[in-house]
Amino acid sequence: MNQQLTNKQILLATRPVGMPTEQNFEFKEIPVAEAQDGQVVVRTLYLSVDPYMRGRMSDAKSYIPPYNLNEVIVGGIVGEIVESNSDLFKAGDKVIGMLGWQLYNTVDAMTLRQIDESIAPVSAYLSVLGLTGLTAYFGLLDIGQPKEGETVVVSGAAGSVGMFVGQIAKIMGARVVGIAGTNEKCDYLKNELGFDAAINYKTTDNIGAALEQACPNGVDVYFDNVGGEISDAVMNLLNDYARIPLCGAISSYNRTDGDMGPRILTKMIKTRSLMKGFVLGDYADRQLEGLQELGKWLSEGKLKYEETIVDGFDNAIDAFLQLFQGANIGKMLVKVSDAEK
Amino acid sequence: MNQQLTNKQILLATRPVGMPTEQNFEFKEIPVAEAQDGQVVVRTLYLSVDPYMRGRMSDAKSYIPPYNLNEVIVGGIVGEIVESNSDLFKAGDKVIGMLGWQLYNTVDAMTLRQIDESIAPVSAYLSVLGLTGLTAYFGLLDIGQPKEGETVVVSGAAGSVGMFVGQIAKIMGARVVGIAGTNEKCDYLKNELGFDAAINYKTTDNIGAALEQACPNGVDVYFDNVGGEISDAVMNLLNDYARIPLCGAISSYNRTDGDMGPRILTKMIKTRSLMKGFVLGDYADRQLEGLQELGKWLSEGKLKYEETIVDGFDNAIDAFLQLFQGANIGKMLVKVSDAEK
Numbered sequence: 001m002n003q004q005l006t007n008k009q010i011l012l013a014t015r016p017v018g019m020p021t022e023q024n025f026e027f028k029e030i031p032v033a034e035a036q037d038g039q040v041v042v043r044t045l046y047l048s049v050d051p052y053m054r055g056r057m058s059d060a061k062s063y064i065p066p067y068n069l070n071e072v073i074v075g076g077i078v079g080e081i082v083e084s085n086s087d088l089f090k091a092g093d094k095v096i097g098m099l100g101w102q103l104y105n106t107v108d109a110m111t112l113r114q115i116d117e118s119i120a121p122v123s124a125y126l127s128v129l130g131l132t133g134l135t136a137y138f139g140l141l142d143i144g145q146p147k148e149g150e151t152v153v154v155s156g157a158a159g160s161v162g163m164f165v166g167q168i169a170k171i172m173g174a175r176v177v178g179i180a181g182t183n184e185k186c187d188y189l190k191n192e193l194g195f196d197a198a199i200n201y202k203t204t205d206n207i208g209a210a211l212e213q214a215c216p217n218g219v220d221v222y223f224d225n226v227g228g229e230i231s232d233a234v235m236n237l238l239n240d241y242a243r244i245p246l247c248g249a250i251s252s253y254n255r256t257d258g259d260m261g262p263r264i265l266t267k268m269i270k271t272r273s274l275m276k277g278f279v280l281g282d283y284a285d286r287q288l289e290g291l292q293e294l295g296k297w298l299s300e301g302k303l304k305y306e307e308t309i310v311d312g313f314d315n316a317i318d319a320f321l322q323l324f325q326g327a328n329i330g331k332m333l334v335k336v337s338d339a340e341k
Numbered sequence: 342m343n344q345q346l347t348n349k350q351i352l353l354a355t356r357p358v359g360m361p362t363e364q365n366f367e368f369k370e371i372p373v374a375e376a377q378d379g380q381v382v383v384r385t386l387y388l389s390v391d392p393y394m395r396g397r398m399s400d401a402k403s404y405i406p407p408y409n410l411n412e413v414i415v416g417g418i419v420g421e422i423v424e425s426n427s428d429l430f431k432a433g434d435k436v437i438g439m440l441g442w443q444l445y446n447t448v449d450a451m452t453l454r455q456i457d458e459s460i461a462p463v464s465a466y467l468s469v470l471g472l473t474g475l476t477a478y479f480g481l482l483d484i485g486q487p488k489e490g491e492t493v494v495v496s497g498a499a500g501s502v503g504m505f506v507g508q509i510a511k512i513m514g515a516r517v518v519g520i521a522g523t524n525e526k527c528d529y530l531k532n533e534l535g536f537d538a539a540i541n542y543k544t545t546d547n548i549g550a551a552l553e554q555a556c557p558n559g560v561d562v563y564f565d566n567v568g569g570e571i572s573d574a575v576m577n578l579l580n581d582y583a584r585i586p587l588c589g590a591i592s593s594y595n596r597t598d599g600d601m602g603p604r605i606l607t608k609m610i611k612t613r614s615l616m617k618g619f620v621l622g623d624y625a626d627r628q629l630e631g632l633q634e635l636g637k638w639l640s641e642g643k644l645k646y647e648e649t650i651v652d653g654f655d656n657a658i659d660a661f662l663q664l665f666q667g668a669n670i671g672k673m674l675v676k677v678s679d680a681e682k
Binding site for chain 2: 224232247265269274276278
């Protein structure tokens with residue numbers, strides 16, 4: 001191992017209030033740590049930027065602990081082993097793990113999972129064969145439970161989770177309506193992913209009326225990635241015994257105004273609907289099942305995916321911030337380096 | 342049967358907007374209809390006034406159809422058979438059914454269920470051994486699923502459903518906190534029903550702080566009968582994997598202002614909580630199980646109940662309106678007449 005290799009890291013410098021800015025982060029250069037017994041050095045190929053990471057930047061109670069100040073941001077990363085002091089991996093192996101936002105991670109080999117490039121390109125393990133594909137799979141099928149002929153509405157539909165939710169709902173035989181923020185995204189949902197309808201919430205004057213038109217039989221499943229006014233509108237169309245998997249509320253993450261809206265309890269009672277927040281970790285014991293199904297649908301051509309790739313480690317923060325502008329179609333990734341082997 | 346008997350009915354004259362008034366209702370006198378083959382005449386002993394009936398007075402879509410204008414209000418009634426043209430019942434039998442708000446109902450005997458006065462007084466079949474006891478039983482145990490040592494909060498705690506929710510939660514070994522609207526109710530909850538704490542939301546300046554004090558380990562189950570600001574406050578204390586059976590939202594039923602409040606989706610996600618609206622009809626196939634358990638607890642002295650009885654058929658509308666002022670401790674009933682036998 002070349003001890004002269006310089007590592008570059010992104011640290012959380014201050015906790016954002018409202019929308020994060022570049023000033024909340026800090027770049028730092030240090031030497032790459034040597035791999036001890038059982039450890040490996042992983043060169044970052046792609047890093048994943050995800051809305052949930054905004055939550056970890058605050059110190060409010062949540063399902064995962066907050067990032068510490070002046071420590072490296074941690075997220076999903078695929079990388080290549082460049083040095084190994086472990087029997088588990090050899091140089092050149094491709095791996096995925098929850099790793100630091102840095103050019104190189106020196107970690108215990110046990111914390112990594114090997115990925116198989118013969119099934120899909122390495123970046124796919126950060127989307128369809130990774131956290132976002134699994135999140136869509138479990139949230140939709142376990143909580144949403146769409147049945148043939150039912151109507152499934154998904155918000156953030158062209159995002160990293162939403163694009164799989166809609167496609168899996170189609171596989172289950174449901175009518176699928178996506179809500180997204182550009183015409184390009186809506187066209188993609190309808191023309192590429194086979195959604196039955198797509199609504200551009202930014203150009204639609206009356207989202208309630210547009211939803212009513214797109215959902216003539218009401219809404220049986222609402223898979224929510226965004227929260228806020230869009231969710232308010234969908235709630236008005238719930239059918240009896242509707243199911244609402246709550247995956248994300250990206251519209252609320254940077255709000256500092258209290259996030260007020262119509263109370264939904266009466267609607268929930270009148271329709272006897274079920275709403276449940278969830279995170280992928282709730283399904284830790286079923287990940288293999290999910291990956292197998294997703295892999296099968298992928299190989300059968302039933303599941304497509306899209307990536308928005310931002311090039312260069314130095315642009316990672318910008319890529320993260322762009323999530324909240326809805327700049328991505330499909331999974332937003334940062335390409336840090338090319339594989340050597 | 343004395344054909345000279347005069348019936349008195351309460352009809353829905355106009356649909357209320359906001360809080361109902363006496364003017365929305367009309368009294369009418371007509372002769373009592375004769376019992377045809379298979380029919381019986383039931384003299385009303387007690388009629389049940391319940392918040393859900395407010396929903397049926399509007400014509401909005403809900404889980405039961407609205408009352409028709411100029412027709413008799415229908416609700417839970419216990420009565421005594423005074424004439425029978427059916428093998429099912431004889432004069433003097435006590436029965437329960439969904440019947441019209443009138444002194445006498447002439448109905449098919451098949452629509453009635455006989456009640457056993459040796460187990461409990463007839464009025465109990467409109468509360469602990471009736472709709473409200475069963476509603477508490479299924480909502481709490483099926484959706485709430487309280488475990489030993491968990492904290493259960495119930496709003497409308499001294500009401501017809503809430504008083505059973507808290508007691509059943511105690512039977513399950515939970516810490517129980519009730520929210521009610523008078524000191525008398527709070528004392529009743531703590532001293533008579535064994536609640537661990539009770540909060541008078543009308544005299545408490547800061548309901549959030551009072552809840553935090555009463556729930557040092559957070560909230561695992563929130564059984565909601567009221568909605569509105571009280572529910573907003575409880576939502577801030579949800580533990581991970583909290584369960585929220587939505588039974589009623591009495592604070593919202595007469596609102597005409599849009600019922601705005603803090604959006605709860607982010608909290609639901611962060612805690613991976615489950616919220617579900619339900620009505621007793623969802624558990625139609627399990628009513629026998631529920632009645633058996635409730636009867637057992639009642640006979641063992643583990644379940645107490647209270648009734649607020651308004652005397653006289655002419656006061657039925659007033660009793661109904663008083664529900665929304667929180668005038669009742671326990672089940673609000675109208676006593677229409679004494680049993681003959």
